[in-house]
Amino acid sequence: MRHQGEEAVRHRAGLTAGDSLGALMRVRVDMTLCQTHAQCVFAAPEVFTLNDDDELEYDATPADASWPAIEQAARACPVQAIALGED
Ligand code: SF4
Numbered sequence: 001m002r003h004q005g006e007e008a009v010r011h012r013a014g015l016t017a018g019d020s021l022g023a024l025m026r027v028r029v030d031m032t033l034c035q036t037h038a039q040c041v042f043a044a045p046e047v048f049t050l051n052d053d054d055e056l057e058y059d060a061t062p063a064d065a066s067w068p069a070i071e072q073a074a075r076a077c078p079v080q081a082i083a084l085g086e087d
Helices: 004-012 039-043 064-076
Strands: 025-029 048-050 056-058 082-086
Touching: 004 064, 025 056, 039 048, 039 056, 039 064, 064 082
Parallel strands: none
Antiparallel strands: 025 082, 048 056
């Protein structure tokens, strides 16, 4: 059973219930804007991490269940470096 938040993301993306978000949607971070505030890491730790050099690393094609947290991460980013969109 899908998480309710996941369905909301699917609806906003114009996808039907059978479509996989991960098949169409991608996460992109503009690393020229990113200042490693790590708000995204707190919001979606399964997708965004800081490596040993305090540089942001992320999964550009995360699992469907992660998308509600990713939307939260994008809203939380103080420099709006996170873009969500179709491939
Ligand atoms: S919240 Fe924004 S600025 Fe901070 S690490 Fe994430 S993408 Fe970079």
